[in-house]
Amino acid sequence: MFENVLVGVDGRPNGRDAIALASKLVDRDGKLTLVHVRHSDVTEERKDAYELLERERGEAGVEAQLVSVVSPRPGRGLHEQAEERGADLLVVGSCSRGALGRAMIGDDTRAALDGAPCAVAIATRGYAEHPAPLAQIGVAYNSSPESAAALAAARELASRTGATVHALEVVGIPSVAYAGIVAPALGQTIEAMCQEASSRMEALPGVEGRATFGLAGEELAAFGERVDLLVVGSRGYGPMRRLVLGSTSSFLQRHARCPLLVLPRHAGVDDDDAAAARERGAERDADTSALAGTAPV
Secondary structure, eight states: OEEEEEEEOOSSHHHHHHHHHHHHHEEEEEEEEEEEEESOOOHHHHHHHHHHHHHHHHHHTOOOEEEEEEOSSHHHHHHHHHHHTTOSEEEEEOOSSSSTTOBOOOHHHHHHHTTOSSEEEEEOTTTTTSOOOOOEEEEEOSSSHHHHHHHHHHHHHHHHHTOEEEEEEEEOOOHHHHTTOOOTTHHHHHHHHHHHHHHHHHTSTTOEEEEEESOHHHHHHHHGGGSSEEEEEOOOOSSSOOOOOOHHHHHHHHHBSSOEEEEOTTTTOOHHHHHHHHHHHHHHHHHHHHHTTOOOO
């Protein structure tokens, strides 16, 4: 699935976490490239960068190409290298801030990865010390083309490792509630929505699917405690297949409790699958509007 994988390395534990996760995601015959971003092109700094890369490659025990580039910001340098080299996955580690064992990246890297030309994976802190097998792969699913892409990617990864696939749909308060147009029996509306979502999730073939009510980011972050990798799709803005972070994926970058894989829009979904997913999403929205006592807009 991932044949050309770039890994951000900086000589710190988060870079080693990224290498450990990348080693599990790259295809057996795929290519790993360790990338270090430095601030200047002076001879001494360039030499130190390659020594760092060689040391990290040796300690990780992986076969990988080594690349050191100059950029004012690490995130920008990784983004540019991913595009220049045609990477299909960029892997980074969590920053040193935040709770132990969470996936979290700094603001500069986050800004650069929003719009990355490929999928992005974020390793949790300490992953290199405790690299769990990918036995259970979780998917954030809501019938959109982006979530269909996430489900397809999870199934493909699972086929390689023998993992089981678990999908979660989070049902939220209908948008009409925020506009003050709330049906009198909102509790009954939510219950009906959850039942409909549960039936939809249970019908997904080869997937252990379920639905819950709550805030998408918080519920998916908690869901991450029960899986070894959480796969989500990015928002589908514009015609390009790029990674565009919405509020949920941005929240998960700060709070995910397992490694996170964010896919660019429609990655892995053909036109027929995308059309079918859009149709299901439209039907779901129409049903939600009807349940809330309003006509679809």
